[in-house]
Amino acid sequence: MNQHNVHLLDLPNEILFLILRKLNNVDVLYSLMDINNQRLDSIAQDQIFTNILNLAPILQSTDGISSSILDRFCVDILPRIHKNVKSLTAESDSMECILGAGNYPNLTELKLLNFNQAIVPRYFMDDSLFGHNHKQQITDIILISDENTIEITREEYTQNVYAIILAFFENLKHLSIVMSSNGNYPRWIHTHPCLSLYESLPTTFFSSTLTKLCVNVTGLDDIYVLLDGRLEQLTIFTVQIEFISYRISTSYNTDNLPNLKCFSLTCYSVIGDYDITILPLLRRMSHLEELALFLNISGGSTFISGTHLDNEILIHMRQLHTFTFYIEAVHGIADPGVRISADDIKRTFTNIKYSQVACMVDYVDPQSMMYRVFSLPTKFNRLEQVTNNIPNIVFNSVTHLKLRDENAFKHEFFVRVARAFPFLKNLSISNIRPPFWRFNEHYLRDKDWCSIIEYSHLICLDVRGANFYYLEHFLNETKTHLPCLAKLNVDYDDLQVVTENFTRDEMRRNCGRVKRLIVQHPIVYPENVYRYFPLLQDDILHIINSEELIIHRDKQKLKIGDEVSWSGKSRNERGRGKVIALGTQEQCWAIKNVIEETSSTSKCLSKVESKSAAKQLPTVDSSPMSSVLRRIRSSMHSAEDEMSNPTTMANSKPDAPSRLISIPSSASSIIFTSPSRFTILKKLGEAHMVKDSECSSDTSSEAVLVIDEEANADNTDDLQTNTKVHSATSKGKK
Structure with a gap:
């Protein structure tokens, strides 16, 4: 075969499969079916490309192209392959069209994006087309909710959504109802419709088949309720909780949980001694094989060291082989003359179950210290109250970062931030002190930087609580490049100053991509603002x-x-x-x-x-x-x-x-x-x-x-x- 004259159809099927498997299944189907080539049409209909369909990416755009693609799938493609589909991911808005294209007799997994409570009566009821055909067939439901400001009581939402779904699908093994990643803590955690079972009947959220559950709940009581025996087959439990108070409200079943193998707990507000709230819960899980803890603890007298975790938690979990954690806490200082370092804390983690461990220590004031200890590689997605003290590691998982320090942030620090957080999407800066603020240091200001910093994924920048120096630093293209910046939260007066009343040329590049300009007191923008921010949206x-x-x-x-x-x-x-x-x-x-x-x-x-x-x-x-x-x-x-x-x-x-x-x-x-x-x-x-x-x-x-x-x-x-x-x-x- 002539190496320089090889066409796609000259390749054997085995090679074609290897090439096409590197593409998205939906792209393969859309590109190869109904193009007057029987061979490619047959290849596209193979189970490799039709068992798992993710239609969400092509539907997230609101233009006419995505609509025409959906129409073609529903009219020409899905009716021919629906019998092969086992897993389907789609936008909630497109469900009616997609489900009407076939019976999907082998569909067992359904993932819906932008889920909302209106979906339940339309699809998850006996008299609905989907419900009639699939209530015994579906075993896995993943619902990505977009109702982060839903105005309904959590008890009502539990009854009308969570309980109905669990009761309707008779053979359900996996249920996940979680918030979209677009949600922003702490705002969303207080408004997202969490599961609330406190003082509920044992039959409210009951299943004899469910083995995997991923939900957000209101309080620690809800976790105890879920583990009171109503989900007897549960083996994997992932839960995010709004807050944990000093103690649970009432007494619950404290029996051991022999079936539970994997447990993940995330709570950004643990108030008081966690050893009287969280530890008793963990000690019931002696058969765990995987454990993940992401905790932010305020108050309490317990110092969370490696030795403490060994003696109080891991010693009770003989089968545990994976422990992932991020623990942040503020601890009082008994002796101001004794300063605990990050290395001191790391030395307490000698158990091989920890893998690698990193630590950050900041002395907030003479009476208290804040420390963070976490396993590597990182798994958490947000980090707050970060000072100049950033360790020399890469936080690949972190997308939301809040910087706060009494000492100024310099250009070199932001270079380290860009390296340490390569996938940062949201950055907030709180610092009223500029670098070189002393009179005799002003000449150093322009010598502080020598390279352009790029934040390749940064979408949202909040500098309203910062000195205008930081606004200038980020908008000036000779210092920082922000190719994706779409939202700027800023003091309008500062913005006028650093842009020289929206005329400064070296800031046009970064400002030119901003679509949302958030100022404290909305004003009537002059015409030159719209010229400076050409993509600014009404x-x-x-x-x-x-x-x-x-x-x-x-x-x-x-x-x-x-x-x-x-x-x-x-x-x-x-x-x-x-x-x-x-x-x-x-x-x-x-x-x-x-x-x-x-x-x-x-x-x-x-x-x-x-x-x-x-x-x-x-x-x-x-x-x-x-x-x-x-x-x-x-x-x-x-x-x-x-x-x-x-x-x-x-x-x-x-x-x-x-x-x-x-x-x-x-x-x-x-x-x-x-x-x-x-x-x-x-x-x-x-x-x-x-x-x-x-x-x-x-x-x-x-x-x-x-x-x-x-x-x-x-x-x-x-x-x-x-x-x-x-x-x-x-x-x-x-």
């Missing part, structure tokens, strides 16, 4: 019915500042955000009209106009949007006059929007800030605007203009909502 406004809201705790009460979610059949129809106001249909439409009217000119407002508007701001509003607010109030009063006139009301019905509405930057000030999108609620009778904005790094939040026709106008902080309103929505509903 925010999106929805209009929905209050009956679609999922309200936190008491569904009959809604108050300013509440986080809300609203339901929908698809991801684009669902959303979440924060409440700042509440009102009638006409009032909300008046707000929308003013915002739309303002959007065409907002980007052309000058800096002088922005400052002038801020100076004229009424005290109650604390916003630079005085002129816009006055127009809103005027529209509100006009709407109220129309509402009081039955004739006018009969002849004036607002048209429903046909698309999402862009909120201009000039309207940002009337919004209770949520990370990338916003919620606007209008209070009945007058415009009540929240004074200060709150920001978050969660990029998945959405915006909503919620309409409630029967809001209680008597109490600003405790509003009654009527779930039977008939308001207009962004989907055209009236």
Whole structure:
């Protein structure tokens, strides 16, 4: 065979299989099926490429290409290969199309991305098409939840989601319901719908077949409940817990757990002595083969050393062969003259089960020290309160990092950070002291750096709590290269200074990729800001019915500042955000009209106009949007006059929007800030605007203009909502 004239079809099947197995199965199917070549068509349908399908990557884009790919799979490809599919991964929004393409008689594993509670009645019920065909067939369910701000009590979510799923699939062996990796601790852990079983009946979450469980729970009580015998076959248990208090609330079954072989516990807030909360639990697991502990301990008198772990935990686990851990704790100093070093702590880890161990020690103040001890290679994904004291190791698993120190961070330190955290995505800096802050050291400032640092994966940078020097350091392309920076959390005045009022050329490269600019007090950005940040996005406004809201705790009460979610059949129809106001249909439409009217000119407002508007701001509003607010109030009063006139009301019905509405930057000030999108609620009778904005790094939040026709106008902080309103929505509903 001529080496220089070999074509793909000249290769034997064995070689073709070796080549194609290096590709994604979905790519192979899409590229080789139905291309008028019987040989390639037959190869693509082999079980190697059809047993496991991951359709999620091609569906995560919202453009027309992904839609056409999905259509082709559902119409041409899946009907021919559905009998071979054993494992399927897909976006929740595409499930109806995918499941309708075949019967999938051999499907045993299902993984859904962007899962939400609306999926349960649609697919996990007896009368659903999927449920009828697969309730006895499915053995593995992995659900990646996107409901990180779901506004429903955890007890209700447990009953309506967790318990139903476990009871419905009769032969379920593996259940995982976890938060998307896009979630951001600590915010998400307090809002994610965790499993809550405290004081529940033994039959609430019961299974005689489940062997693997991965969930998030509210408290230590929930772990004890799960291990009280209701999951008798459980062998692998991975759990993340919101907090662990001083002791459990009641007494539980403390019998040994002979079937449990693998246990992983993550808790970022262990309060008090862990030896009276966690140790008794671990001592029940004498048959463990794998153990993972990721703990952040506050308070308590126990010093966590290798000797302590040996004597208190590992001695009870004779079959243990793998121990992965990260333990962070603050410990009081009995004798200020005795300083414990990282090497001192490492020397206590002599057991071969530890493999390699690393340690970090920082003296917070004269009375206390903070130490971190962890196994290598690292498995944890976030690290907080990190000082200049970074060990010479690589943290490949860490994607979220928070730096904080009383001593200044210098360029050399950030070089070490880039090397130590090669996959860093989120970086927060808290340090008010710049390098060379003394008068006689200023000449060293420009000599501090000699190489350009690159953070190849950094998406979000938060320097609001830092000296403006660090902002300059990261945005200046002669010092730092940020090819993926999309979100910048910053003090606006500092940003003006370091960019020389958005004219400094050496910062345009890093700023040019930013899509989200988060400032403490939203303002009317001048035109040059948009030129400096050409990808800066406007925010999106929805209009929905209050009956679609999922309200936190008491569904009959809604108050300013509440986080809300609203339901929908698809991801684009669902959303979440924060409440700042509440009102009638006409009032909300008046707000929308003013915002739309303002959007065409907002980007052309000058800096002088922005400052002038801020100076004229009424005290109650604390916003630079005085002129816009006055127009809103005027529209509100006009709407109220129309509402009081039955004739006018009969002849004036607002048209429903046909698309999402862009909120201009000039309207940002009337919004209770949520990370990338916003919620606007209008209070009945007058415009009540929240004074200060709150920001978050969660990029998945959405915006909503919620309409409630029967809001209680008597109490600003405790509003009654009527779930039977008939308001207009962004989907055209009236």
